[in-house]
Amino acid sequence: MFNFAAIYALLMREALIYFREKERIAAILVSPLLFLFVVGKGLSGSSPVEGYTYQQFIFPGIVVMVILFTSITYGLYIIWDKRLDFLKEVLAAPISRTTLFLGKALGGMLGGIIETLLLLVIGMAFVMPLPLWKLLLCLAASVPVAYMITNIGLIIGARMKSMEGFGLVMSFLTWPMFFFSGALFDLATAAPYIRVVALFDPVTYAVDLMRYVLIGYGYFPPLVSLGALLGFCAVTTALGVAAFGAIQQEK
Amino acid sequence: MPPAIITTDLTKRFGALTAVDSINLEIREGEVFGLLGPNGAGKTTLINLLATLLKATSGTALVAGRDINREPLEVRRNIGIVFQEPSVDDLLTGRENLWLHSLLYGVPRAEIKGRMEKMLELVRLTARADSFVKTYSGGMRRRLEIARGLIHQPKVLFLDEPTLGLDPASRKDVWTYIRGLKDAGDTTIILTTHYMEEADSLADRIGIIDQGRIIELDTPDALKRKVGQDIVYLTCPPGTLEKVKHLPFISEGIEEDGRIRLTLDDSGRNLQALLKAAGDVEEVEVRRVTLDDVFLKFAGHQIKDETENHSMFERIAESNSRR
Numbered sequence: 287m288f289n290f291a292a293i294y295a296l297l298m299r300e301a302l303i304y305f306r307e308k309e310r311i312a313a314i315l316v317s318p319l320l321f322l323f324v325v326g327k328g329l330s331g332s333s334p335v336e337g338y339t340y341q342q343f344i345f346p347g348i349v350v351m352v353i354l355f356t357s358i359t360y361g362l363y364i365i366w367d368k369r370l371d372f373l374k375e376v377l378a379a380p381i382s383r384t385t386l387f388l389g390k391a392l393g394g395m396l397g398g399i400i401e402t403l404l405l406l407v408i409g410m411a412f413v414m415p416l417p418l419w420k421l422l423l424c425l426a427a428s429v430p431v432a433y434m435i436t437n438i439g440l441i442i443g444a445r446m447k448s449m450e451g452f453g454l455v456m457s458f459l460t461w462p463m464f465f466f467s468g469a470l471f472d473l474a475t476a477a478p479y480i481r482v483v484a485l486f487d488p489v490t491y492a493v494d495l496m497r498y499v500l501i502g503y504g505y506f507p508p509l510v511s512l513g514a515l516l517g518f519c520a521v522t523t524a525l526g527v528a529a530f531g532a533i534q535q536e537k
Numbered sequence: 538m539p540p541a542i543i544t545t546d547l548t549k550r551f552g553a554l555t556a557v558d559s560i561n562l563e564i565r566e567g568e569v570f571g572l573l574g575p576n577g578a579g580k581t582t583l584i585n586l587l588a589t590l591l592k593a594t595s596g597t598a599l600v601a602g603r604d605i606n607r608e609p610l611e612v613r614r615n616i617g618i619v620f621q622e623p624s625v626d627d628l629l630t631g632r633e634n635l636w637l638h639s640l641l642y643g644v645p646r647a648e649i650k651g652r653m654e655k656m657l658e659l660v661r662l663t664a665r666a667d668s669f670v671k672t673y674s675g676g677m678r679r680r681l682e683i684a685r686g687l688i689h690q691p692k693v694l695f696l697d698e699p700t701l702g703l704d705p706a707s708r709k710d711v712w713t714y715i716r717g718l719k720d721a722g723d724t725t726i727i728l729t730t731h732y733m734e735e736a737d738s739l740a741d742r743i744g745i746i747d748q749g750r751i752i753e754l755d756t757p758d759a760l761k762r763k764v765g766q767d768i769v770y771l772t773c774p775p776g777t778l779e780k781v782k783h784l785p786f787i788s789e790g791i792e793e794d795g796r797i798r799l800t801l802d803d804s805g806r807n808l809q810a811l812l813k814a815a816g817d818v819e820e821v822e823v824r825r826v827t828l829d830d831v832f833l834k835f836a837g838h839q840i841k842d843e844t845e846n847h848s849m850f851e852r853i854a855e856s857n858s859r860r
């Protein structure tokens with residue numbers, strides 16, 4: 287069922303393209319950095335966690351934000367592939383749709399993890415000191431997060447017909463997922479409706495796990511966050527394989 | 538040898554539109570099969586069905602001995618496609634395109650490099666292999682795509698309008714490659730086109746497709762014979778017409794614009810005898826039946842009914858007036 291040479295090929299394509307579009311790598315960091323250095327510093331009065339500044343408190347959330355924006359954007363990009371017919375060559379290859387989906391998802395994960403690394407390095411310099419093991423643990427945590435979010439992007443991208451929907455997805459999905467996740471505040475003291483919505487937001491668990499890794503504070507126990515993340519990974523994989531199976535030749 | 542392709546009542550409907558209408562075809566191994574038809578005839582849809590990119594509404598086909606409905610991955614392993622619209626990856630170089638494609642199609646790692654160089658050589662892209670595809674001309678992309686379609690050594694190669702939108706020089710190039718493949722003899726080629734000359738000069742057999750149906754299928758020569766006879770114009774002294782009129786292969790002879798116009802069977806074989814009988818001839822002009830005539834005969838009345846196909850019509854009118 288898995289064709290490793292093909293997955294490698296799909297991954298390599300994304301890697302080659304990713305490193306050639308350096309402006310995109312930088313552009314995606316802009317909003318998160320604004321949040322980190324303007325909102326983070328501007329609202330510096332109260333931190334929900336003792337011993338950490340507000341900026342340090344939201345830093346894990348901003349890490350997840352970077353992954354969220356990188357991976358959703360990547361996933362939606364397959365609409366371009368579809369329209370420009372690049373996907374056609376891959377759809378015609380002797381590989382299963384499962385292989386194709388995994389190759390695409392892993393390719394997208396790569397971008398999310400690299401952006402995470404960049405942000406962590408910036409954070410180490412300006413936000414909080416990070417020992418190497420924490421850095422590595424953070425990168426490890428970004429793997430399921432990036433995978434899950436790439437999957438969500440790919441599922442939507444596989445069903446969408448044109449790039450016009452891009453703005454809609456960002457306004458109605460990406461930003462709400464970010465705001466409800468508790469990236470910028472502590473869910474424990476949030477209004478009840480926010481806490482209810484947050485339970486259904488996959489990003490909540492990503493932020494919570496990342497926060498546990500970075501500052502040792504979590505709304506859920508870490509195993510619950512991790513379990514929920516892995517659950518979302520499994521469900522989105524299944525949905526993604528199904529969505530890719532339904533992609534037909536359009537022209 | 539089993540046929541490379543057999544289709545059985547292959548049908549594809551898009552809602553109320555039947556794009557491919559119970560097609561039954563048999564294509565020999567090593568054959569170059571031309572699929573000739575106007576825009577919207579169903580050529581691309583038929584190729585997409587055979588390449589397992591679309592699911593058939595009903596009917597089936599064996600491609601390289603594999604069933605398109607039950608073993609799509611096996612079918613894909615044995616075919617190469619050059620799409621109507623370019624699908625090489627703009628953001629990569631030519632060489633990277635070939636490399637990734639080889640991995641996707643399971644070319645053994647050890648062989649990839651060698652085959653890549655050979656293919657680049659074949660399509661004369663070696664010098665530009667490391668440039669980004671976005672800097673290539675239309676002809677170069679098409680050539681890269683042909684190289685890509687061949688690098689995994691498919692048994693069956695589909696070429697969907699391989700010269701569409703190319704300048705005449707690039708078109709000649711592509712024709713040359715296709716002839717080269719044909720001479721090498723081990724790849725079955727299915728070529729779609731709406732250029733008469735293209736099908737005529739490349740294909741062993743031509744299927745004429747219109748509104749999803751194969752309305753005629755034969756060798757180019759046989760098709761031309763079916764459509765009618767060749768015409769020979771002779772510029773010669775008065776009285777020659779009487780000398781040749783009675784020849785058995787001449788069906789009609791008239792004087793026209795100071796020369797004589799003869800309608801005859803198979804000018805290729807009979808021209809010698811004709812000239813011998815005519816004696817003193819100043820000038821000879823032979824017009825063999827072309828595929829334009831074939832089309833007008835088999836599909837012409839149908840095309841006339843559809844306004845959206847007028848570009849096709851214009852092309853026919855144009856090539857008629859050029860004569």
Ligand SMILES: Nc1ncnc2c1ncn2[C@@H]1O[C@H](COP(=O)(O)OP(=O)(O)O)[C@@H](O)[C@H]1O
Pocket residue numbers: 535536537551554556574575576577578579580581582583
């Ligand atoms: N995905 C599709 N959905 C609906 N109609 C389609 C689709 N693909 C092709 N068609 C229709 O099927 C017919 C055949 O199209 P096509 O196979 O592309 O023709 P050709 O390649 O001979 O120009 C056309 O009328 C076209 O509009």
Ligand SMILES: [Mg+2]
Pocket residue numbers: 580581582621697698
């Ligand atoms: Mg077509």
